[in-house]
Amino acid sequence: MHDETINLLEKRKRQVHTGGDFDMVAEKQSLAGAVSQRSCSFCGSRVVLYPIADAIHVVHGPIGCASYTWDIRGALSSGPELHRLSFSTDMQEKDVIYGGESKLHRALVELIDEYRPKAAFVYATCIVGVIGDDVVAICRKVEREKGIPVIAVDSEGFKGSKKEGYKAACNALFKIVGTDDVQEKIPKSINILGDFNLAGEIWIIKEYYERMGVHVVCTISGDGRVDDIRKAHRAQVNIVQCSGSVMNLARMLEHEYGTPSLRASYFGIEDMSKALYDVADFFDDAEMRRSAQRVIKEEVARLLPALAPYRKDLKGKKAAVYTGGAFKVFSLVRSLRTLGMEVVVAGSQTGTVDDYRLLSELCDPGTVILDDTNPLELAKFVKEKDVDLFIGGVKERPIAYKLGVGFCDHNHERKEALAGFIGMLNFAKEVHSSVMSPVWQFAPRRAGQ
Numbered sequence: 001m002h003d004e005t006i007n008l009l010e011k012r013k014r015q016v017h018t019g020g021d022f023d024m025v026a027e028k029q030s031l032a033g034a035v036s037q038r039s040c041s042f043c044g045s046r047v048v049l050y051p052i053a054d055a056i057h058v059v060h061g062p063i064g065c066a067s068y069t070w071d072i073r074g075a076l077s078s079g080p081e082l083h084r085l086s087f088s089t090d091m092q093e094k095d096v097i098y099g100g101e102s103k104l105h106r107a108l109v110e111l112i113d114e115y116r117p118k119a120a121f122v123y124a125t126c127i128v129g130v131i132g133d134d135v136v137a138i139c140r141k142v143e144r145e146k147g148i149p150v151i152a153v154d155s156e157g158f159k160g161s162k163k164e165g166y167k168a169a170c171n172a173l174f175k176i177v178g179t180d181d182v183q184e185k186i187p188k189s190i191n192i193l194g195d196f197n198l199a200g201e202i203w204i205i206k207e208y209y210e211r212m213g214v215h216v217v218c219t220i221s222g223d224g225r226v227d228d229i230r231k232a233h234r235a236q237v238n239i240v241q242c243s244g245s246v247m248n249l250a251r252m253l254e255h256e257y258g259t260p261s262l263r264a265s266y267f268g269i270e271d272m273s274k275a276l277y278d279v280a281d282f283f284d285d286a287e288m289r290r291s292a293q294r295v296i297k298e299e300v301a302r303l304l305p306a307l308a309p310y311r312k313d314l315k316g317k318k319a320a321v322y323t324g325g326a327f328k329v330f331s332l333v334r335s336l337r338t339l340g341m342e343v344v345v346a347g348s349q350t351g352t353v354d355d356y357r358l359l360s361e362l363c364d365p366g367t368v369i370l371d372d373t374n375p376l377e378l379a380k381f382v383k384e385k386d387v388d389l390f391i392g393g394v395k396e397r398p399i400a401y402k403l404g405v406g407f408c409d410h411n412h413e414r415k416e417a418l419a420g421f422i423g424m425l426n427f428a429k430e431v432h433s434s435v436m437s438p439v440w441q442f443a444p445r446r447a448g449q
């Protein structure tokens with residue numbers, strides 16, 4: 001296996017940059033048969049809406065769709081945990097033939113009576129789109145009967161990749177925004193958009209902003225609450241993390257309520273510091289800027305000595321990075337440089353050509369840049385570049401392990417907070433323990449089998 005050559009499919013070649021003049025294409029439908037790592041539109045919607053903890057989430061479809069996305073991210077809540085229950089109408093053959101509308105109605109009424117949620121999100125799956133159940137009409141009916149928002153999510157899986165699902169989730173969220181009666185903006189206030197609080201990151205970031213005197217109106221969707229989302233239009237600025245998931249919501253807030261957006265990343269020392277300074281600059285507030293400086297100084301003074309032993313061991317090691325959105329890759333390249341490591345393979349499922357052009361400029365010459373790649377291509381470049389560490393999600397983990405390469409989960413399944421200054425230390429510890437593990441020498445590729 002170790003000397004096997006893997007060739008790129010002809011139609012994939014322009015989504016892979018291996019050096020020379022930059023000439024990539026991106027934002028294309030996945031090539032049939034190429035086994036993209038992307039998930040379906042329904043899954044994209046679930047990712048974004050799932051962490052809203054005081055709503056029920058009802059998947060209208062066969063049970064497989066619900067189980068595929070059950071507890072899809074370990075999104076933590078500081079209060080209710082209704083989101084973790086993942087309800088489904090469990091459509092059977094009879095429902096497909098005669099329609100599933102009455103079953104959906106019964107399910108919603110029963111669940112709302114039982115759990116008293118603040119809202120209900122109803123996700124359409126592929127089969128619902130095929131048989132044409134009127135999910136919107138059922139949601140309106142239940143909303144009238146029960147007096148809470150019951151929102152149909154236009155998320156039939158076949159509509160596209162998870163990026164289309166993100167849009168459907170943003171449209172659903174926007175139906176709640178502004179339903180709070182008060183319209184005035186709250187002084188020095190922000191919304192934190194695009195973090196899912198997988199391991200408590202929202203709490204870390206919120207605390208930094210609050211130490212600067214900033215009021216956080218709403219977090220979407222990590223540790224999300226329906227009543228806070230109702231007030232999201234009252235924040236003065238949206239701080240938007242990640243390239244894709246909630247960008248559409250930020251655009252709608254700007255168009256409808258005049259709320260501007262700042263993009264931010266909370267991974268690594270440089271990007272975390274920038275995210276704090278950018279907010280102080282937005283408010284043009286000298287006291288807030290001094291507070292930001294104080295927060296950063298205190299945190300970095302603690303962090304740098306703690307990072308030193310990890311940097312010593314990791315210096316010169318090589319990494320491959322593959323994530324959902326491209327924005328996170330930029331932060332990871334910088335964070336790995338802080339640890340003395342070099343990124344030799346970098347890519348994302350949903351980046352744009354501009355993202356990849358910037359990425360090729362940020363990375364060292366010769367770095368392989370990948371759009372919407374697949375397991376075979378990843379394996380090819382991990383082997384060719386002889387990487388020591390793979391950073392990805394659940395679908396990339398087995399590739400790394402089979403090739404005898406350290407792995408760091410920067411996606412759904414991680415349990416360590418990797419955002420903020422404390423997150424940088426957690427990241428260093430995790431990378432170090434995996435890269436330096438003696439176990440990789442026994443992997444068949446490393447052992448020469």
Ligand code: SF4
Nearest residue numbers: 040042065125126157
């Ligand atoms: S592709 Fe369709 S059937 Fe498969 S999980 Fe997505 S919604 Fe369900």
